[in-house]
Amino acid sequence: MHRSEPLAAKAPVTLYHDGHCPLCQREVAWLSRHPLAQRVTMVDIQASDFDPVPLGKQFPDMMGKLHVRDAKGCWFIGMDASRALYAVLGYRRLLRIFRVLRLVSMIPELRMLMAALFKSIPRMGYVALLMFIIFYIYGAIGSFLFHDVDERLWGNISLAMLTLFQVATFESWATAVLYPTMEHYPNARMFFLTFIFLNAFIFLNMMIGIVLDVMQKESVAIELESGTGEAAELHGLRNDVRQLRDQLSRMEAMLERRDG
Structure with a gap:
């Protein structure tokens, strides 16, 4: 099936869904409220009167993947079914935008970067939580000390x-925040310097270190999988050394038996 066919699906389309699936039930409920719901006919394959044989399909196949048939009789299965369904509902331009994501699967380096990014999110979450705690502590202190400087900046903890x-983003922070505050509290510079030191020099570098560590592990995994690169060579050397040790052990055992 050509990649552009789902976007060319003709309304009305028939969506064959599993009526016992909670996710399918939510999707069907959303489709029924859609302004263009008349373009989609929904058929529950779990209904007692449903028979897939006249459609040329098998029930297990229709249970395993989403099936959509358009007005021309073309079938769309799996992800193509979802793309055809949303194209009929008026989201063709949005689906074309997501085509750029195909580059991730086509370029190994991009695939490695995306994998490293997703795998580093849990570890970065702990750093983000620690940053939030620091923000909250400094926000509470700042709202207590500097609330009379500018209510728009220090009126409460949220502000x-x-x-x-x-x-933290260094967006006009000196002219808009630091200098006006220092006009009333000259020692406020220590408050801002310690905050910037913690966030810009410690937490930000921790984030970068986490991503680099995960990227290095992903690079090693790719080299081991492809059998090329320094990691693959080291892995091969370790295997060779291990085999030599096994051979030496067997030779020593044979010599001991012969001498005995």
Whole structure:
């Protein structure tokens, strides 16, 4: 099936869904409320009167993957069925935008970067949680000390945390936050310097270190899988050394038996 065919599906389409599946039930409920719901006819394959034989299909196959048939009688299965369904509902342009994601599967380096990014998210979550705690602590202190400087910046903890986010991104933080605050509290520089040191130099580098560590592991895994690169060579050397040790052990055992 050509990649462009799902986007060329003709309405109305028939969606064959599993009526016992909770996810399918939610999808069907959303489709029934859609402004263009008249373009989709929904058929429950779990219904007692449903027979897939006249359609030329087998029930296990229709249970395993989503099936959609358009007005021309063309079948779309699996992901193509989802693309055809949403194309009929008026999301063709949005689906074309997502074609760029195919580059991830075509370029190994991009695939490695995406895999490293997703695998590093759980570890970065702990750093983000620690950053939130620091933001909250400094926000509470800032709203207590500097609330009389500017209510828009330090009026409460939420506003103070938003102000600190501006400081952390270095977006006009000196002219908009630091200098006005220092006019009333000259020693406020220590408050901002310690906050910037923690976020810009420690937590940010921790984030970068996590991503680099995961990327290195992904690179090693790819080299081992492909059998090329330094990691594959080291792995091969370890296997050779292990085999030599086994051979030496067997030779020593044979010599001991012969001498005995």
